[in-house]
Amino acid sequence: MNVKMVTGNEAAALGALRAGCRFYAGYPITPSSEIMENMSRDLPKVCGKFIQMEDEIASIAAIIGASLTGEKSMTATSGPGFSLMQENLGFAAMGEIPCVVVNVQRGGPSTGLPTRVAQADVMQARWGTHGDHEIIALCPSSIQETYELIIDAFNFSEIYRTPVVFLMDEALAHIREKLVIPENVTIIERPKPKDGPKDYKPFDINVGDIPPLANFGSGYKYHITGLVHDETGFPTDDPQITTDLLKRITTKISKNSSKIVKTKTFMTDDAEILLISYGSSVRAAKESVLQLRNDNIKVGLLQLLTIWPFPSSVIHEISKKMKRIYLVEMNLGQLYAETRIVIDSNIPLIKVNRIDGELITPCEISSKVKEG
Amino acid sequence: MYNNIILDRLRVDKLPTMWCPGCGHGIILAALLKSIDKMGWEKENTVVVSGIGCAGRVPGYIDACTLHTTHGRALGFATGIKFAHPELNVIAVMGDGDASAIGGNHLIHAARRNIDITAIVFNNDIYGMTGGQKSPTTPHGYNSTTSQYGNAEIPFDLCKLVEGAGATFVAREIQSNHINLEKIILKALQKKGFSFVEAFSVCPTSFGRRNKLTSDATKNIDWVKSMSVTKAQAEKRTPEELEGKIITGVFVDIERPEFIESYLKYDLSGANCEK
Numbered sequence: 001m002n003v004k005m006v007t008g009n010e011a012a013a014l015g016a017l018r019a020g021c022r023f024y025a026g027y028p029i030t031p032s033s034e035i036m037e038n039m040s041r042d043l044p045k046v047c048g049k050f051i052q053m054e055d056e057i058a059s060i061a062a063i064i065g066a067s068l069t070g071e072k073s074m075t076a077t078s079g080p081g082f083s084l085m086q087e088n089l090g091f092a093a094m095g096e097i098p099c100v101v102v103n104v105q106r107g108g109p110s111t112g113l114p115t116r117v118a119q120a121d122v123m124q125a126r127w128g129t130h131g132d133h134e135i136i137a138l139c140p141s142s143i144q145e146t147y148e149l150i151i152d153a154f155n156f157s158e159i160y161r162t163p164v165v166f167l168m169d170e171a172l173a174h175i176r177e178k179l180v181i182p183e184n185v186t187i188i189e190r191p192k193p194k195d196g197p198k199d200y201k202p203f204d205i206n207v208g209d210i211p212p213l214a215n216f217g218s219g220y221k222y223h224i225t226g227l228v229h230d231e232t233g234f235p236t237d238d239p240q241i242t243t244d245l246l247k248r249i250t251t252k253i254s255k256n257s258s259k260i261v262k263t264k265t266f267m268t269d270d271a272e273i274l275l276i277s278y279g280s281s282v283r284a285a286k287e288s289v290l291q292l293r294n295d296n297i298k299v300g301l302l303q304l305l306t307i308w309p310f311p312s313s314v315i316h317e318i319s320k321k322m323k324r325i326y327l328v329e330m331n332l333g334q335l336y337a338e339t340r341i342v343i344d345s346n347i348p349l350i351k352v353n354r355i356d357g358e359l360i361t362p363c364e365i366s367s368k369v370k371e372g
Numbered sequence: 373m374y375n376n377i378i379l380d381r382l383r384v385d386k387l388p389t390m391w392c393p394g395c396g397h398g399i400i401l402a403a404l405l406k407s408i409d410k411m412g413w414e415k416e417n418t419v420v421v422s423g424i425g426c427a428g429r430v431p432g433y434i435d436a437c438t439l440h441t442t443h444g445r446a447l448g449f450a451t452g453i454k455f456a457h458p459e460l461n462v463i464a465v466m467g468d469g470d471a472s473a474i475g476g477n478h479l480i481h482a483a484r485r486n487i488d489i490t491a492i493v494f495n496n497d498i499y500g501m502t503g504g505q506k507s508p509t510t511p512h513g514y515n516s517t518t519s520q521y522g523n524a525e526i527p528f529d530l531c532k533l534v535e536g537a538g539a540t541f542v543a544r545e546i547q548s549n550h551i552n553l554e555k556i557i558l559k560a561l562q563k564k565g566f567s568f569v570e571a572f573s574v575c576p577t578s579f580g581r582r583n584k585l586t587s588d589a590t591k592n593i594d595w596v597k598s599m600s601v602t603k604a605q606a607e608k609r610t611p612e613e614l615e616g617k618i619i620t621g622v623f624v625d626i627e628r629p630e631f632i633e634s635y636l637k638y639d640l641s642g643a644n645c646e647k
Contacts, residue, residue, distance in 0.1 A: 023456050047645035049455050049635070054481035058448035061441065061478075065421070065452025068439065069460070073452070091442050197416070216437040217457045219416050223432055225440035234386065234432065235440075 002181040008146050008172040011179055012102055013038035015147040016074050019154035020187055021100070022048035023073040025062035027055055027081060030114045031170040032104035035076040056081035060088040063099045067092075068224070070190065070215030072154055076102035079121050080111065083128065089163055090129030091226045096203070096213065096249065098157035098190065100150070102166040104173045105279075107357045116357030117171040119279050119330040125165045126308050132246055134253035136260055137165040137308040141282035143177045148185070149262075149305060155188040156260060160253055161210050167307060169330070171280040171359050190215075197221065202233045203245075209252045254309055262305035263314050267293065271300030273369060274318065275352075276339065277328035278304040280359065285328045287362035292369055299369060307335070312342040319343035326369060328352045330360055381405040381415070383435050390429055394580075394589030396547040396573030397494050401430055403550060403571070404463075404492065407557040408436075411461070418461045421450040423475060425501045426575075427467035427494035444475030447482045450489050458488070458632045463561070468495040469507035472528050476508075483537035483566050487631040490560045490567045493530060496575035504578030511616055515582040530570050535624050540565035542624035546572040546600050548593050549620065556622065565630045572596055572618055 006014065013035050016024075024039040036052070043050040049066070053059040056077050063073035077085065082103045092099055105121045107113025112120075121128075125137040136156050140146040150166055157164040193200050193212040197220045204211045211231075214220035227235035228242045236242070253260065267289055268274065277285040282303045292299045302318055304311055319325060325347060327339055333351040340349050352368045354360040382405065391397050408418060420431040424443035431438035437460075441449045446464040454462040464482075471479050471493045482489060498516055499505040506516035506523050509530065513522045535542045541563040545553040553571060560567035574580065574592035585591045596618065603621030606614055 023452070025452060044639035044643055047640060047643050050639070051451070051455055053448065053451070054477050057445060058451070058478050058481070061445045061448025062452030062455070064441075065439070065449035066456035067452075069453055069457040071456045073456075087442050088445065088448075216419055216439075216453060217417060217460050221416050221435065221437045223438045223440070225432070226442060227440065 004179045004181065005176055006143060006179050007034065007174055007176050008143055008168055009034035009104070009174070010038055011143045011146040012076070012150050012166070012168065013042065015150035016100070016154065017042060017046065018185060019151040020072045020189070021074045021154060022046065023063060023066035023071040024048070024075065025051045025053050025059045025066070025073070026075045026077065027053055027059050029078045029081045031106055031173045032076045032078050032102065034173070035102060035104070056084040057088060060085040060099070060101065064088060064092050064095070064097050067097050067099050068216045070218065072098070072158070074100040074102065076104065078104050078106050078114070079108045079124070082121055082124060086128040090131060090133065092163040093129065093133045093135065093249065094226050095224045096161040097163070097224070098161055098213070099163050100153045100157055100166055101163060102168060105167060105169040113357040115170065117169050117280065117330060117359055118355065118357065119169055119281065120334070121167065122307060122331065122334040125167055132250060134250045135165060135308050136160065136162060136253060136306070137167050138262070138305060139167040139278045139307050140172065140305065141279055141303060143175070143179045145305065146172065147179055148182065151185050151187065152262070155186065158188045158190045160256065161213055162253065167279065169279050193220070201231045203229060203231045205231060205248065209248055257309040258313070260306055260309055261311040261314060263311050264303040264305065265318070266301040266303065268300030268302065268318060271298050272323045273297065273299040274322045274325045275299065275301045275328055275365065276304065276315065276325060277301065278307060279330070281328050281330050284360045284362045285365055288365035288369070291362055291366045297369065310338050315339060316342045319347055322347060324348045324350065326350050326352050326365070328360065328365055330354050377409045378402050378405050381409055381435055382433055386433050389433060391426060392577040394574065394576040394587065394592065395426070396496065396593070397426060397430065399547045399550060400492070400494055400553065400571045400573055401433065403554040403557055405434065406554050407561055410558055411561050413461045417459065418463070419450070419453050420463045420465060421446045421453065422465045423467070423470040425467035425470045425499065426496070427465055427470060430465045430494070444470055444473070445478065446470070447475065447478040447489070447491065451482060451487055454487055454489050455632060462489045464489055464491045466491065466493050468493055468497065468509040468530070469499050472508045472530055472533070479534065480537035483534045483539040483568065485631045486538060486540060486565045486628050488564055488566070490563070490569070492557065492560070492569045492571060494573045495530070495570050496573040496579060498575050498579040500575045500578045504582060516579070517582070531568070531623050534568045538628065539568045539624060540626050540628050541567035543568070543622040544570040544572070544618070545620050546596050546618065547574070548597055559622065559625070565628060572600070
């Protein structure tokens with residue numbers, strides 16, 4: 001058994017390399033910088049490319065460019081840098097170019113609390129870039145999950161031909177715990193086009209909702225633009241083509257949400273009270289469940305590993321048998337509205353939040369639950 | 373003969389271009405296509421990247437791998453492509469505002485890094501596509517929709533900027549001096565390292581009409597000609613005489629370690645990279 005003691009940032013880099021990431025471009029920012037440093041050390045060993053760019057805008061631009069040549073590509077940043085990346089994140093969504101963007105969340109807004117934990121970019125991940133779009137965002141709570149889930153992030157980006165946001169947080173990035181390197185993992189490679197270069201269209205809906213992306217330099221020549229485009233990739237402002245394009249690039253993710261949504265449950269079988277959480281606050285929530293169970297309170301936990309697309313069906317289903325639900329987040333309740341609309345209105349949904357840069361504690365959650 | 377070369381390298385089904393009558397961009401595009409052809413670059417292994425604006429539409433007309441990205445970011449995307457696959461021939465096409473205002477940071481850092489990309493700025497002294505606002509290259513005292521009483525700012529000398537940042541090839545030419553423009557672009561494409569060409573275009577619609585040059589292309593071209601001075605001529609003139617002039621020629625043609633070659637040398641020296 002291959003076991004390591006690593007931090008979350010190290011696990012993210014290790015998982016990315018295992019997933020086949022061979023191109024990293026980034027700009028230093030706390031608390032994500034160790035991902036960059038690890039990639040700088042380890043990518044050359046596997047003949048990968050590492051480049052430190054002049055800012056976050058150039059970093060995401062470079063990984064999108066590299067991805068177009070067929071390399072699995074990644075950048076990592078934190079809140080302020082993630083804000084700078086938003087325009088090009090939308091370019092990747094519009095051009096349907098796979099890439100993985102890690103955001104190790106810290107306190108905000110603005111420079112905020114650079115060395116402190118927060119989960120304040122959940123909505124930035126969803127709606128940070130302009131225009132109607134869908135995004136995939138995954139959120140691990142442990143070192144093991146970080147390693148395994150970032151492999152899913154790369155796989156989803158290739159399967160759905162989309163950027164994927166990997167939402168970590170400062171606490172997870174810097175804790176050190178056991179990582180068991182799995183012997184077997186599923187790695188998805190980019191589907192190759194069936195059409196030859198002459199007939200190839202980069203957005204050909206006749207071959208499916210997610211047309212294969214040919215790599216630059218592989219004998220194919222075509223055009224990609226951030227403008228609304230037809231199946232050939234060239235710009236158009238035809239109202240019908242515009243509607244069809246936007247519907248396709250959103251539904252390709254929303255209609256596959258059951259395949260993308262990952263959740264875990266903890267002691268929910270007989271639970272009457274449910275905690276919902278994600279990221280490092282899951283760790284406190286789990287401990288809180290144990291505390292409350294000691295007091296004979298029947299509580300369980302639903303952990304969201306996928307934040308976007310939102311796990312609406314899973315939450316709706318599990319909520320039916322609950323008397324009360326607590327949404328535990330280290331922000332002011334960014335997922336409250338999303339959660340509220342998927343559970344019946346007669347079931348109370350109560351916010352449990354912490355925003356002071358400290359990790360939320362099990363006792364805080366437990367006492368909130370005991371308040372009723 | 374030239375016509376056939378140009379047509380072969382164009383996506384003719386995308387013609388006519390979306391540029392205004394009298395626009396200089398098509399002439400610069402022709403020089404670029406002829407230079408690419410002289411390099412013998414295969415279309416499938418040539419990548420042309422652009423940002424936003426009138427120059428941003430250039431790649432759409434070129435029969436190659438083409439990428440029309442976000443405003444100012446062409447060089448970021450181009451860097452990723454070239455670094456990931458150094459065997460590809462990568463050209464970044466930018467407008468003056470695209471390259472030197474919103475994209476200025478990427479321009480100086482691509483030059484400093486000395487990555488083997490050719491950057492061509494189609495400089496028409498104005499933001500044409502958005503309706504004629506002043507750009508960082510709009511001459512002092514000239515009018516635009518955002519300098520309606522004369523431009524109070526001092527324009528960039530883009531060649532000096534890029535030279536200072538470390539580019540290994542820096543040149544400027546006006547579109548009407550077409551033969552020389554083509555020669556200069558060819559030299560830039562041949563250069564191993566970051567090469568930069570500032571190609572002076574004209575924008576009769578948005579610059580000319582507001583600066584007593586009218587929308588008549590010939591008057592705009594004549595004005596650019598009248599403002600231009602070759603490097604050799606410039607050496608005989610005083611700084612006062614050269615105020616506001618467009619100095620043309622090759623300013624830098626030097627050797628420095630190229631970024632990707634250095635990466636292969638330092639970072640990948642210990643790795644077994646046979647694929």
